[in-house]
Amino acid sequence: xxxxxxxxxxxxxxxxxxxxxxxxxxxxxxxxxxxxxxxxxxxxxxxxxxxxxxxxxxxxxxxxxxxxxxxxxxxxxxxxxxxxxxxxxxxxxxxxxxxxxxxxxxxxxxxxxxxxxxxxxxxxxxxxxxxxxxxxxxxxxxxxxxxxxxxxxxxxxxxxxxxxxxxxxxxxxxxxxxxxxxxxxxxxxxxxxxxxxxxxxxxxxxxxxxxxxxxxxxxxxxxxxxxxxxxxxxxxxxxxxxxxxxxxxxxxxxxxxxxxxxxxxxxxxxxxxxxxxxxxxxxxxxxxxxxxxxxxxxxxxxxxxxxxxxxxxxxxxxxxxxxxxxxxxxxxxxxxxxxxxxxxxxxxxxxxxxxxxxxxxxxxxxxxxxxxxxxxxxxxxxxxxxxxxxxxxxxx
Numbered sequence: 001x002x003x004x005x006x007x008x009x010x011x012x013x014x015x016x017x018x019x020x021x022x023x024x025x026x027x028x029x030x031x032x033x034x035x036x037x038x039x040x041x042x043x044x045x046x047x048x049x050x051x052x053x054x055x056x057x058x059x060x061x062x063x064x065x066x067x068x069x070x071x072x073x074x075x076x077x078x079x080x081x082x083x084x085x086x087x088x089x090x091x092x093x094x095x096x097x098x099x100x101x102x103x104x105x106x107x108x109x110x111x112x113x114x115x116x117x118x119x120x121x122x123x124x125x126x127x128x129x130x131x132x133x134x135x136x137x138x139x140x141x142x143x144x145x146x147x148x149x150x151x152x153x154x155x156x157x158x159x160x161x162x163x164x165x166x167x168x169x170x171x172x173x174x175x176x177x178x179x180x181x182x183x184x185x186x187x188x189x190x191x192x193x194x195x196x197x198x199x200x201x202x203x204x205x206x207x208x209x210x211x212x213x214x215x216x217x218x219x220x221x222x223x224x225x226x227x228x229x230x231x232x233x234x235x236x237x238x239x240x241x242x243x244x245x246x247x248x249x250x251x252x253x254x255x256x257x258x259x260x261x262x263x264x265x266x267x268x269x270x271x272x273x274x275x276x277x278x279x280x281x282x283x284x285x286x287x288x289x290x291x292x293x294x295x296x297x298x299x300x301x302x303x304x305x306x307x308x309x310x311x312x313x314x315x316x317x318x319x320x321x322x323x324x325x326x327x328x329x330x331x332x333x334x335x336x337x338x339x340x341x342x343x344x345x346x347x348x349x350x351x352x353x354x355x356x357x358x359x360x361x362x363x364x365x366x367x368x369x370x371x372x373x374x375x376x377x378x379x380x381x382x383x384x385x386x387x388x389x390x391x392x393x394x395x396x
Contacts, residue, residue, distance in 0.1 A: 218258045
């Protein structure tokens with residue numbers, strides 16, 4: 001098949017990362033060479049950087065309904081998630097050593113939980129239904145007197161299913177009210193939802209929340225962990241007093257300024273962009289289901305991110321489809337960007353109860369600001385033929 005797209009790259013992997021918005025880059029530039037100070041310095045250049053840091057903190061806090069002092073900047077969502085799990089675990093280990101997670105968490109949560117198991121903590125992995133949804137009643141049933149933390153992803157980075165975080169928050173709140181001396185903390189990884197759907201930490205009833213800059217057209221190297229005031233947490237980095245003493249490291253001011261500007265833009269444009277992407281998403285979903293026999297939408301058909309599409313195709317491997325699409329200028333993935341390089345079935349789809357063969361045949365397409373109807377039409381034109389040709393030579 002010839003590339004009729006005239007060498008234009010169609011990027012449909014926005015769940016992995018996003019390009020930096022030009023408006024964000026403009027906000028960042030002065031902090032590389034003009035306002036370059038260390039936020040811990042007492043002189044005027046340091047104070048200038050400190051002011052930018054605190055303004056950025058205030059912007060992001062206001063977007064999620066938090067107090068400024070409850071927002072901690074980190075270097076990545078992976079760091080934030082590690083801090084949430086390990087920091088809560090070690091600060092509260094004398095009270096209990098039981099942690100509850102879902103089986104479809106991001107790898108950094110899964111691996112942190114595995115590591116904590118080696119340190120003597122007990123991890124409960126809840127079941128999910130065929131759409132990837134956690135049942136709040138299962139959370140309630142899994143709570144014991146030793147439970148100190150529940151961590152459930154806000155929306156799956158792979159299949160796009162949005163979890164009932166508010167309902168789970170109510171379950172945990174109910175337990176905490178009845179057992180004031182056995183506080184259970186609630187964390188959600190909102191790296192995929194922040195900037196795409198409304199988030200309010202008070203409404204969600206979470207104690208900790210992770211969000212990331214590079215998922216919302218900001219730079220890589222900046223993320224947050226919202227930590228509700230009064231939360232007992234232990235730092236995992238030591239050596240300085242940055243970020244209220246919870247996260248030692250010289251502050252990456254340009255990235256944080258960019259993160260705050262990106263969040264500001266997303267908040268302002270969210271309603272319009274969400275509607276636009278949902279429309280394009282549904283056109284692509286309907287088109288694939290109609291034009292490709294034996295194709296299956298993975299994740300919840302309605303309770304899903306506005307930009308996420310995940311399909312399985314019988315008798316063909318997802319990696320083969322992704323390679324063929326790449327040759328024709330279309331960038332997609334077969335799952336999480338942090339695990340898609342592994343030639344193994346998706347653990348997320350296996351958790352949904354899929355057979356390994358179906359889990360191996362998955363393809364994730366995630367849309368973004370530069371995605372157009374013309375792009376969607378082009379994908380729908382060439383994808384059926386690619387799958388048809390691959391099926392002819394498939395050993396399945």
